[in-house]
Amino acid sequence: MAKHNKYNVLDLFCGCGGLSKGFEMAGYNIVLGVDFNEPALKTYAFNHKGSKTLHGDLSAPETFDKIDELVGEKTIDVIIGGPPCQGFSLTGPRNFDDERNKLYLAMIETVRRYQPKAFMIENVPGMATLYKGEVKDEILKRFRKMGYKITCQILCSADYGVPQIRKRLVFIGLRDGEEEFEFPTPSHTPENYITCEQAISDLPSLVDNTGSDVSEYEHEPITEYQKMMRGDCNVLRNHKAVDHKQFVKDTIALVPDGGNWKDLPKGVGESRNFHMAWTRYRSDKPSRTIDTGHRNNFHYKWNRCPTVRESARLQSFPDDFVFLGTKGQQDRQVGNAVPCLMAKAIGIQLFKYLDNGKK
Ligand SMILES: C[S@@+](CC[C@H](N)C(=O)[O-])C[C@H]1O[C@@H](n2cnc3c(N)ncnc32)[C@H](O)[C@@H]1O
Missing domain, CATH: 3.40.50.150 (Vaccinia Virus protein VP39)
Structure with missing residues (x-):
């Protein structure tokens, strides 16, 4: 170079x-x-x-x-x-x-x-x-x-x-x-855009717990993008899930990869029905614009919002970039960047x- x-x-x-x-x-x-x-x-x-x-x-x-x-x-x-x-x-x-x-x-x-x-x-x-x-x-x-x-x-x-x-x-x-x-x-062009799955599929699902501010990777990186984001980093920071209410988990479980509130059965999740509500990222596309933590966007596969680390990956922050402050402050920092x-x-x-x- x-x-x-x-x-x-x-x-x-x-x-x-x-x-x-x-x-x-x-x-x-x-x-x-x-x-x-x-x-x-x-x-x-x-x-x-x-x-x-x-x-x-x-x-x-x-x-x-x-x-x-x-x-x-x-x-x-x-x-x-x-x-x-x-x-x-x-x-x-x-x-x-x-x-x-x-x-x-x-x-x-x-x-x-x-x-x-x-x-x-x-x-x-x-x-x-x-x-x-x-x-x-x-x-x-x-x-x-x-x-x-x-x-x-x-x-x-x-x-x-x-x-x-x-x-x-x-x-x-x-x-x-x-x-x-x-x-x-x-x-890159739309044909080879980096997708959500390519960006975050190596990160722990957190299905059994809500994670913590400092944890370990469970898998080797799978894609070139994941390798690039990890670099030499061997500690997983800021990968902590929101402890959603059960009704939120049950509702989002009904939305398919890339879907939104329109995919919900009648009578479910109707308290949020604006165009962005109950949106799951599409695994095979780049994410939509990361916001400052409005909790309307969900992981393409897991029944929760993205963690700060997942959002940071989607913003192309390397994994050794650590976010400080409360979860709300971290979300705002990532979303503003x-x-x-x-x-x-x-x-x-x-x-x-x-x-x-x-x-
Ligand atoms: C869009 S964010 C900038 C993000 C940043 N360029 C990045 O890439 O991470 C705008 C920033 O302006 C700051 N800001 C707003 N009004 C300000 C002021 N009057 N003086 C100093 N900073 C201000 C906010 O605190 C916020 O962090």
Whole structure:
């Protein structure tokens, strides 16, 4: 593999660090992760031993001075981040500076301060059409005014070897060079997408107990994906099942692989009948988007929700990535993350621009 410079990265809204992990896997040096959610930041610190963390509110101006202190003399080559866009408000481009939009302004402010060679912003696809595309256009305009070549595209994680259909809008800005970033070519197509079964079939069923935070693998890995996720890891962490009520187990037992509430007999499970209710993953497909723990999605085979480790596998977190906090906090950390393998693919593609200009 080609040798690259160790480019320094700053991760804003880092959460537990899925995005950072992918960039680290690609070969970047993550200098600092910033977030205001303490449990997520604890997980981040535990798994990114070489990086600093800052517990700070990115809508508060003083946070930027703290970032400056922690970055010190280091050059920041790349800024990455996924600002939440809940409550995004815009009644016209001029209102972009509205208080509620401050989280985007945090990305703009740090890019202004550090003038990185490149930046990446990740968001939900709906952001592209929010206010008839005005928000997206305003972001493009602002960064272009700062001298960046910026482009955006909706990517699907399954195209990069992640066993999950998760679509994300990704902006990439480049400071130098003539051309815009070309997004990485997919490594997978629907014909060879990694399936749920290929991703998690080696993990204990937990049918006789609810598992624990630290346990043992019961089987050798079966698929290439499982081997890759396990790496040298020989302790199984975060594989603990929800202790469902008996009626939940009995109800989901009636749903076939890939089915949902519509497969239930009349009169069963009717308390939950919205479109996602009582959904079992399909064993022969990638999973649908991992959520933050709503308990509507079930294992394709076992009568329970996926464990944190199973969800982490579907998000392409390696097994030695440990999630800290309560089960609810862990679910939120996993569900909020950018899939590591998708981030890695973007990071590797970015090297082409950072090392030599576009090849
Ligand atoms: C979508 S998650 C980011 C996930 C992360 N990029 C990953 O790959 O794991 C958004 C994060 O923004 C954080 N956040 C939201 N508002 C914030 C604020 N005002 N200051 C700092 N962090 C904030 C949340 O705590 C959450 O962890």
